[in-house]
Amino acid sequence: MNSAFKTNERWKKRWFTIGMILFILGTIDPLEGSPLLLTGSFLMARMKYLSKENYWKHYKLGALLIAIGFVSLHISSYLGGFGPDD
Numbered sequence: 063m064n065s066a067f068k069t070n071e072r073w074k075k076r077w078f079t080i081g082m083i084l085f086i087l088g089t090i091d092p093l094e095g096s097p098l099l100l101t102g103s104f105l106m107a108r109m110k111y112l113s114k115e116n117y118w119k120h121y122k123l124g125a126l127l128i129a130i131g132f133v134s135l136h137i138s139s140y141l142g143g144f145g146p147d148d
Contacts, residue, residue: 074109081105093139096132103128 084102088095107121138144 071113074113078106078109078113081109093135096135099128100125100132 081102081104084098084105086102088098088100088102092099103121103125107118107125110118110121
């Protein structure tokens, strides 16, 4: 096997791991960590796509759902959030 191909696969695994770490760090505080969640999810989906995995579409769907949640979370936060006004 070509050594450049092995190196490329190794970097894809590393970037996927970085995406997982960003995702986990973003779950600590979902509002302030939402950019980390979004970045990590799209990074994981992209690396699975580049690795030609069979289930990369599941990661893509998850990343899109996280993006929708990201937008709705920030819109509701901008509008005052949920709950009674004090």
